[in-house]
Amino acid sequence: MPHDEGLVGIFSYVDDLLKALERLKQAGYRIENVYTPLHLPEVEDILGKKPSVVRLITLLGGICGGLSTVGLAVYAHLSFSLITSGKPVLPWVPWVIVCFEGTILGAVLSSMVAWVVKGGMPRLRSVPGYDPAFSQDRFGILVACTGSEQEQVRTLLTEAGAGEVRHAAW
């Protein structure tokens, strides 16, 4: 049954956050969202989620960027006869730098675009249960639960080490 309310547990430590997630998962509660200011692969492991597709897009962007800049260099050398004395017509040695720079540029741009699109930005409506501290020094877990379950969830979050538990609705 879809929920439109729940509780947000706010944590200071990673191990408390992971402990709470494991307990919530074992108890069968629906975890709506996890907020963290840094990437924690352990969260993905516990929730059984696949890594974000942003990684793949970054990789593809990097490969395309690298190949494009080498392609541009080949085109420029052949079209304008950029031949240096004593060097091959297509010198791969300095192109390692060109390729490296192109790879970084392609990866950064594709990563940024993927991050904006995948994150649904700009987000005009506020995110349920979000607190600015989740972008600084706190972790948060948003658990969907109805009125009758809320007391159990609150106890579970507090016992796992949540410094604060708030009500959230969406």
Place this chain on the structure above:
Amino acid sequence: MQPGRLSASPRLTVIFILLALIGAAAFISGILGSDPLRAWQAYLVNFLFWTGLSSGAVLFAAVLNLTDARWGRPLKRVAEAFGAYLPVGFLLFWVLYFGRVEILPWIREPVPGKEIWLNVPSLFARNGVGLLVLSILSLAMIYYSVKSDREWIAGRERGLADEGAENVSCKLCWKRQRTLSPILVIVYSLVLTLLGFDFVMSLDRNWYSTLLGGYFFVGSFYIGVAALYLLALLLGGRSELKNHLTPRHFHDLGKLVLAFCLFTGYLFYAQFLTIWYGNLPAETRYVILRVKLTPWEPLAWVVLFMIFLLPFFILLSRRVKLKKPGMILLSLMIITGMWLERFILVAPSLWKRGNVSLGVLEVLVTAGYLGIVGLCVAAFLKRVPLLPVSDPLFRKSIEMKEERLRP
């Protein structure tokens, strides 16, 4: 907490002794045989490799002290163990004196204008003094680290009655380690640069590269970290270390290996690109001989794959860094690749026949060195606590478990 010591089986010691004896026998029969150059060349490559490995691993402990790093504290004693080889390495260095005519071509054909630097008494004096200072500093740092732990353990065994006196002594030891660490880092870079210049660069009489020293000592640190990674993986399952070496340590060590794989590759490329652009015969001959001409070219590609391309792509993955068998194989590959890299830096300058001088003799001399280093490391770890129990940052890392991360 009472820290344990390494309970290595006597069989391992016997194996190391046998390896050392076999290596010594192979080396002696090599220098007395029809082709002494090959034996001396294998000896020189192994001397450079194992000295770099040991001093690089000790440098890891010094860098931990220097940076106040908490993450790698359980690895500190394992890193220090390689320092037990350094005084032996200093003695092995003097063996090179007897093969000087074979391994230093400028003795037979002096280079006009370079006599001030390239003369035998000066070369052995400066490198000998350098290695002696490096060994003394390393052993002093390790001595204070071990002394502090022993006093801490003795204090715990006596009870807490004289905890104050024990703390004063431990603090003094810690202060001395902190003082010695930055000095050791500077001396390491100077001595390894000197070894690179005198026993790699000077073998090709006319070649010069100002970056070779930096490349040589960074490469040595790369070998040291890879060897530390391997030893930590092999010892990690033992009860003494099991509770302290977590997957997070191996993940972080894997990241450090990746970082130095990149840095070593970067320094190689920085040197290669400069030589390629300048295209000066005095500079290019060294590179062309190794990467363009038969018989060394295939070996150069093998080295590139073993120490840079394969480790780079494999270590990108977090999951792989957490897999013990895979990482043991990868560390072995990097260590073997770096041995081949030291070989290809040295051998083409000396070996002028149309083949790659790699065979049973090289393997046996390497096995001999492995036996000596293995004996030193095992003997050290049998006599000292496996964990730096009195190290204030180790104690902090226990009190505040790493999992209690705050952003």
